[in-house]
Amino acid sequence: MRISRHDIARRLKAQRRPKINIPLLAEAFDTRYYLANNRDVAETGMNPLDHYLRFGWREGRKPNEWFDPQAYLTANQDVLKADIEPLLHYLEHGRREGRLPSPPTELALPRDEALAQALASEFDGAFYQWHNRDVIPDGMDPLQHFLAKGWREGRNPTAHFDTERYLRDNSDVADAGLNPFVHYLMAGRQEGRPSPRPESAAEKQVRLAVAGHVRGLNWSEQHSGPVVTEASIVSSLIRGTGSPLILSFSHDDYLANVGGVQQVVGHECEAAITAGFHYLHMSPARPLPTLAPVTAGADYKLWLRLDGQPLGVATAAAVYNALASVREQLPHVDAVIHDLLGHAPEAVATIIKVAGVSNPLLWLHDYSTLCDGYTLMRNDVEFCSSPPPSSTACMICCHGAGRVSHLQRVQWFFESQRPTVVSPSEVALQVWQAGDLRPAESEVQPLAYLVEGDEQTRVAGSSRDRRVTVAFISTVNYSKGWDAFEGLAWRFAEDPRYSFIRLGNQSHHEVGNGVRTVEVQVSAEDPLAMVAAIQREFVDVVVIWSRWAETFSFVTLESMATGALIVARGGTTNVVALIERYGYKAAIVVNTDEELFELFRSGAVWSAANDRTVNRSTIIHTGGAINQLIRRHLSRQSANRPPGGRWEQNG
Amino acid sequence: MASVHCFTSATYSYLSRVRVLGNTLKRWNPDWSLTWVLPDEAPPGVVLDLSREPVDRVIHLDELGISDLEGWIFQHNLVELCTAVKGATMLALFKGGAEKVFYFDPDIAVFSDLSELADLLNEYEILLTPHQLGASSSRQGVIDNEISSLRHGVYNLGFIGVANREQGRDFATWWRDRLITDCYDDISRGLFTDQRWCDLVPAFFVGSHILRDEGCNVASWNLDTRPLRVLGDGTITAGSARLKFFHFTKADSSGKQMIERYGGGNTVASELLKWYTAEMLRLRGDGIPEGWWAYSRYADGSEIASADRKAYRLSSELRATFPHPFDVRSPSLREQVRKRAE
Numbered sequence: 001m002r003i004s005r006h007d008i009a010r011r012l013k014a015q016r017r018p019k020i021n022i023p024l025l026a027e028a029f030d031t032r033y034y035l036a037n038n039r040d041v042a043e044t045g046m047n048p049l050d051h052y053l054r055f056g057w058r059e060g061r062k063p064n065e066w067f068d069p070q071a072y073l074t075a076n077q078d079v080l081k082a083d084i085e086p087l088l089h090y091l092e093h094g095r096r097e098g099r100l101p102s103p104p105t106e107l108a109l110p111r112d113e114a115l116a117q118a119l120a121s122e123f124d125g126a127f128y129q130w131h132n133r134d135v136i137p138d139g140m141d142p143l144q145h146f147l148a149k150g151w152r153e154g155r156n157p158t159a160h161f162d163t164e165r166y167l168r169d170n171s172d173v174a175d176a177g178l179n180p181f182v183h184y185l186m187a188g189r190q191e192g193r194p195s196p197r198p199e200s201a202a203e204k205q206v207r208l209a210v211a212g213h214v215r216g217l218n219w220s221e222q223h224s225g226p227v228v229t230e231a232s233i234v235s236s237l238i239r240g241t242g243s244p245l246i247l248s249f250s251h252d253d254y255l256a257n258v259g260g261v262q263q264v265v266g267h268e269c270e271a272a273i274t275a276g277f278h279y280l281h282m283s284p285a286r287p288l289p290t291l292a293p294v295t296a297g298a299d300y301k302l303w304l305r306l307d308g309q310p311l312g313v314a315t316a317a318a319v320y321n322a323l324a325s326v327r328e329q330l331p332h333v334d335a336v337i338h339d340l341l342g343h344a345p346e347a348v349a350t351i352i353k354v355a356g357v358s359n360p361l362l363w364l365h366d367y368s369t370l371c372d373g374y375t376l377m378r379n380d381v382e383f384c385s386s387p388p389p390s391s392t393a394c395m396i397c398c399h400g401a402g403r404v405s406h407l408q409r410v411q412w413f414f415e416s417q418r419p420t421v422v423s424p425s426e427v428a429l430q431v432w433q434a435g436d437l438r439p440a441e442s443e444v445q446p447l448a449y450l451v452e453g454d455e456q457t458r459v460a461g462s463s464r465d466r467r468v469t470v471a472f473i474s475t476v477n478y479s480k481g482w483d484a485f486e487g488l489a490w491r492f493a494e495d496p497r498y499s500f501i502r503l504g505n506q507s508h509h510e511v512g513n514g515v516r517t518v519e520v521q522v523s524a525e526d527p528l529a530m531v532a533a534i535q536r537e538f539v540d541v542v543v544i545w546s547r548w549a550e551t552f553s554f555v556t557l558e559s560m561a562t563g564a565l566i567v568a569r570g571g572t573t574n575v576v577a578l579i580e581r582y583g584y585k586a587a588i589v590v591n592t593d594e595e596l597f598e599l600f601r602s603g604a605v606w607s608a609a610n611d612r613t614v615n616r617s618t619i620i621h622t623g624g625a626i627n628q629l630i631r632r633h634l635s636r637q638s639a640n641r642p643p644g645g646r647w648e649q650n651g
Numbered sequence: 652m653a654s655v656h657c658f659t660s661a662t663y664s665y666l667s668r669v670r671v672l673g674n675t676l677k678r679w680n681p682d683w684s685l686t687w688v689l690p691d692e693a694p695p696g697v698v699l700d701l702s703r704e705p706v707d708r709v710i711h712l713d714e715l716g717i718s719d720l721e722g723w724i725f726q727h728n729l730v731e732l733c734t735a736v737k738g739a740t741m742l743a744l745f746k747g748g749a750e751k752v753f754y755f756d757p758d759i760a761v762f763s764d765l766s767e768l769a770d771l772l773n774e775y776e777i778l779l780t781p782h783q784l785g786a787s788s789s790r791q792g793v794i795d796n797e798i799s800s801l802r803h804g805v806y807n808l809g810f811i812g813v814a815n816r817e818q819g820r821d822f823a824t825w826w827r828d829r830l831i832t833d834c835y836d837d838i839s840r841g842l843f844t845d846q847r848w849c850d851l852v853p854a855f856f857v858g859s860h861i862l863r864d865e866g867c868n869v870a871s872w873n874l875d876t877r878p879l880r881v882l883g884d885g886t887i888t889a890g891s892a893r894l895k896f897f898h899f900t901k902a903d904s905s906g907k908q909m910i911e912r913y914g915g916g917n918t919v920a921s922e923l924l925k926w927y928t929a930e931m932l933r934l935r936g937d938g939i940p941e942g943w944w945a946y947s948r949y950a951d952g953s954e955i956a957s958a959d960r961k962a963y964r965l966s967s968e969l970r971a972t973f974p975h976p977f978d979v980r981s982p983s984l985r986e987q988v989r990k991r992a993e
Contacts, residue, residue: 169908194908202918203911206925378881379922391885392762392894395678396926 025049025088030064037062053085063087066112068102075100075177096190098173098183100147118185119143124158130493131156147179156198157181165196201483202381209380209398212290212341212372221286222253223303228312233322236306237280238329244633245278245330247355249348250338251368252287253303258505258521260554261365264447265338266524268624273307275630281305282351284342285313290372290402291409292344300344316347320354327356332633335360336625337419341368345413352417359440361625362419364428364551369410370435373399375479375548383548383572386435414438422625427574428551445625447552450560450582450617468540468609471564472502472515473530473555481545481569484593488543488600489515497606503533522554527621530554534562540609544568544575545596553578560584563614567596567605586612655683655769656749658710658740660733661757662691664943666936668757671927673705674934675761683765686710688740690724690732692945697938715739717831725976726964727834728957729944734808734844735834738827745815745823756809758902759868760927762887762894768812768867776819776858778812779849780868781805785876796872802838804846806861809898810868811849818858825855835964865890870898871910879919887919899927951979962988 026049034048035041038061041051052063060070067087073080076099079089086094090101090112101112128142132155136145146157154164166180167173170193173183184195199207237245254265265281272279284292285301292300298317305311314322327333333355340348352360368374370386378384378397387393389407394400413419414437421439423429424447433442470488474480489500502517520533534542542559549572556578559566566587568575579587588608590596599605657676661669673685684707693699699709715736717723727735737754744752751772753765771778782800787793813819829848836844852859865877869889877890887894902910902924910920948954955977963969963976963984973984 196908200918203921206918206921209925379918379925381918381922382881384881384885385883387883387885392887393881393885395762396887396922 020053020085021088021092022049024091025053025085028064028067028087028091033064034061057085057087066101071102072099078176096187097176098178098180098186098188099176100179100182115182115186119182122158122185123181127159127490128155128157130490146181151179151181160195160197162196162198165199166193169193169196201478205377205381205478206379211398211402212288213293213402214398216288216290219286219288221301222256223285223301223313225313227301228304228314228318230314230318230322230325233304233311233314233318234325236311237278237322237326242331243276243278244332244334245280245355246272246629247333247335247351247357247360248279248281248338249336249340249343250281250283251341251343252283253305254281254283255305255308258523260447260552261338263522263524263527263621264363264365264624267527267621268336268626269308270524271623271626272629275626277629277633279307281308282319286342288342289374290342291340291406292342292347294344294346294409296344296347298347298350300347316344316351320347320351323351324354327354330355332636333357334629334632336629337362338365338624339363339368340410340413341372341374345409349413349416359418359420361422361628362439363625364421364423364432366551367428367432367435369437370407370432371399371403372406373397376431377479377548380478385431385572411437420628422628424552425574425577427549427572427577431549431572443628445628446622447624448554448557448619448621450557451620452615452617466610467496467499468606469538470498470500470541470543470605471534471537471539472500472504472543473534473558474504474544474546476502476504479547481543481547484545484596485543486515487593488597491597492600495600497603498600501537501539503530503537503539528619530558531561531619534558534564539564541565541567541605543596546573546575550574557619561617561619563612563616565605565609565612567599569596586614654749655680655751655753656686656744656747657683657753657755658686658688658744659755659757659759660688660690660736660740662689662729662733662944663694663697663936663939664941665757666939667931667934670705670934671760671930672755672757674930676755676765677705679761679764680766684708686740686744688712688715688736690736690946691943694939694943694945697936710740710743712736715743719970719974722963722970722974722976723831724946725955726960728836728960729947731834731836731844732946735830737808737845738823738825738830741813741823742820742827745820750815751812752815753812754808754810755896756898756900758899759809759896760899760930761896763866765895767864768862768895771860771862772812772814775860776814776816777822777852777856778810778860778862779806779852780810780862782807782870783873783876784863784865787875789875792875796875799872803843804848804850806846806849806852807868807870807872807898808844808846808849809870809900810896812862814858816858818856822852822856822859864892864895866892866895868896868898869894870900872900874910874920879917879923881919887923897923897927899924902927903931946977949979949985950977953979953985958992959985959988962991 029049029052031048034052041048052061056063057069062068067090069086072086072090076094079086090099095112095115123143123146125142128146128150129136132145132150136142146155151163156163161181161184163180166184170180170188173180184193189195248265248268250261250265252262254262269279269281282302282304285303298315300316301313302316302319303313335352335355335357337348337360366374367376367386370376373380376384376386378393384393389400389403394403418440421442422445423432423442424445426444429442429444472482472485476482492498500515502515503520504517505519505521518533518537520529522529539562542555542564544553544555544559544566546569551574553574556566556575560582563586566575566579566584568579568587568589570576570589570591576589579589586608588599588605590599659669659672669687676683676685685705686708687706688710690712701709712720712724717739724732741752741754751769753768768778782805783796787796813823826845826848830845833842834844835842841847853861866889869877879894880888882888910924969984969987973987976984979985
């Protein structure tokens with residue numbers, strides 16, 4: 001065969017040009033679509049694929065309905081720079097690398113068959129919908145939302161794929177701006193890249209856990225403004241010199257914040273005033289999740305309330321100077337410490353000493369005397385029982401490094417003040433005693449108790465076959481077991497036996513999705529608001545899944561007061577202790593998250609909720625430590641004064 | 652009490668890891684000494700002040716009696732060189748009077764008292780920790796762990812314990828000799844630095860002992876068979892044993908994924924990893940450029956290609972012609988190998 005020079009030149013030229021896989025391109029090229037959308041091409045009579053290859057893609061003309069060359073080049077700068085036809089790049093490389101054929105919009109799902117098939121079988125629409133129902137517009141396909149924006153917002157396409165983690169672990173995918181799930185399906189898994197399972201709630205706890213002093217860096221002063229002088233404190237105290245005075249310390253302003261401790265302090269203050277005492281409450285002006293630094297000393301600022309009325313902010317030095325100057329005029333002073341967090345124990349000791357108090361009461365509302373991780377959760381994830389600070393567990397815990405000096409300061413406080421420890425429960429006292437701090441005495445004083453009522457209603461019969469309402473009544477956080485409850489709500493979202501509700505004081509947006517939230521605010525004025533809400537919402541089951549040994553459980557009492565079925569986590573908890581103490585029958589105790597799930601799956605919870613006897617009771621709040629304070633006052637009075645002393649005149 | 656000497660081998664860029672190893676070793680075993688063999692030269696301006704380090708002694712390469720040192724160094728990449736000095740260092744410590752010597756990789760941290768291991772060296776002369784003590788239950792585990800051990804060696808040489816007695820000294824001498832001549836990452840030839848060599852140890856040395864303590868050398872490659880727990884007294888356990896030391900291989904990169912993959916149903920592995928990462932950050936060395944290794948570059952600062960090292964290693968002619976391979980003044984090794992490549 002004779003080959004002309006022209007042929008040789010043409011062949012050499014063809015060898016230098018990248019070889020174009022025309023059959024592959026022709027398969028994806030939609031001639032009818034191209035001609036219909038490009039009338040000018042039709043008029044020229046040119047071969048449409050030839051037109052597309054020579055001019056069309058550079059002019060942004062689409063070769064088919066699902067591929068957008070312009071968008072592809074914009075999204076993939078490497079292809080743009082290489083100046084190559086983008087559809088063939090997509091077919092030969094891009095789709096395996098997880099690149100998208102067209103910009104993901106709310107209207108267009110990928111039409112590339114392999115990708116569409118992979119997404120259809122791997123994307124979990126129900127999962128995505130449930131977890132993101134607050135952001136997906138009504139009627140929108142969850143997959144469209146994920147492709148259009150969800151992945152950019154770090155949302156997960158399934159329960160088994162962590163979008164952010166894949167990008168963290170595969171920086172090449174992140175750098176290329178690719179959708180990580182698409183990349184994984186089309187390329188990553190063939191390349192042996194692991195599917196990153198989403199971080200569990202527990203792992204997230206570990207990742208975010210920081211020492212108290214680090215967390216406190218972002219905490220600001222709750223009370224600022226002009227500093228109250230020593231003279232001003234003196235004049236306020238002088239007005240009350242006819243009555244005995246209680247000095248009270250806690251971690252924040254009990255009237256400006258909501259919570260169990262604040263409620264106790266509120267009750268105690270009211271009971272003290274009723275009993276004829278004055279009540280000077282001191283909280284750090286800048287609350288902290290740890291002790292105030294030693295260096296703060298006398299200069300750290302306290303927010304003062306006298307008998308519930310604000311006095312203002314004063315330095316610790318001004319408080320003890322004021323107390324020193326009026327001490328002789330006060331008939332009797334006693335002190336109660338509800339919490340030392342945010343305080344400098346050295347300054348608190350000075351104030352107590354100046355006031356002539358020798359053994360203050362110290363409450364165990366939490367375990368902050370043992371560690372600034374005051375729930376005793378190692379790395380905020382697992383209850384640790386307060387091992388020695390030299391232990392390996394403390395070595396790897398975020399609270400461990402600061403614990404030695406924390407304990408030294410508290411130990412010094414105990415040795416110098418010899419406090420009497422008041423625990424809201426036996427469980428808390430037992431846990432705390434492992435910590436090796438030595439109080440003068442210790443006693444148990446529950447914060448509230450139940451008085452059983454006479455009314456009994458049997459749920460069985462009248463309410464069969466109905467959906468039971470399952471409630472979570474706590475702050476939404478890991479230590480309260482929210483993750484376990486949220487897991488139940490997700491797994492049984494479509495189950496006709498259950499509906500899920502949360503009662504509490506956080507807004508819906510701070511909570512996960514799929515759980516109806518009812519705002520309930522328990523306060524000193526309305527201490528039974530939760531009991532009323534449980535009844536109003538017809539709650540059948542309360543899941544109490546605290547992961548630490550809470551010192552007292554109002555939720556348990558509130559649940560028992562309404563006759564709800566309690567599903568509780570076993571172990572060293574007050575919940576179990578209260579159930580046993582009151583012989584409460586409508587309760588199921590299991591130990592693990594798996595057992596909890598099984599109770600719901602098997603229907604054991606549903607049956608027990610529908611077959612219980614409701615016996616409503618009343619909660620009586622005790623006035624904090626007021627009984628102890630009165631008793632101590634009376635005994636000192638009888639020891640030191642003749643009958644008919646000042647307190648009796650005022651009380 | 653017998654004198655127990657530990658050593659590790661690392662370049663300056665691993666200073667923070669050496670510090671974590673030293674701090675944790677001495678926290679639980681305050682009487683044990685730590686020697687750092689340093690196959691590197693200090694970055695400009697960096698001076699090690701041993702009084703401020705948890706390290707008792709530093710050994711430099713020129714103290715190990717290796718002949719044609721410069722050429723020998725050139726033949727190794729970083730990991731190979733750090734490994735190749737282990738046998739010679741162990742012998743040097745024996746000569747210095749150490750009765751028991753433990754080697755720890757610099758990315759190991761110690762979590763409790765190791766006196767049980769020192770006691771075992773009264774009975775045995777060589778202690779080895781296998782990568783795995785039992786079969787993996789998952790296919791992924793077989794691939795990641797068991798097949799990997801078949802390629803890289805049965806025993807993890809991030810740890811070895813040797814007594815300064817007859818069998819121990821024989822081992823150390825043999826180990827030194829093999830590592831001086833053949834400590835390369837060359838799996839196709841059956842070599843993986845020092846690890847494949849030590850597959851031979853149980854056959855060669857009667858006094859060797861396979862340490863089956865699940866608390867030793869815990870790492871991503873065996874976590875799936877020895878789950879971590881924390882007891883109420885603050886002790887951490889791995890499987891049925893107290894956690895003694897954990898090997899944080901590649902904790903800053905791929906190893907993190909593997910630890911997470913095999914960490915099991917609780918968070919203790921994640922907690923250890925977070926703690927280790929934070930300690931590395933806290934104890935990082937000032938003024939050490941990232942990835943610093945003095946022998947990674949020619950004298951003019953240009954990077955040494957691995958092909959250059961290999962060509963030099965395989966050619967006795969090149970080694971004879973260029974006894975100073977880092978030197979780039981003409982005629983240089985670099986010129987020669989590049990000319991050959993063309």
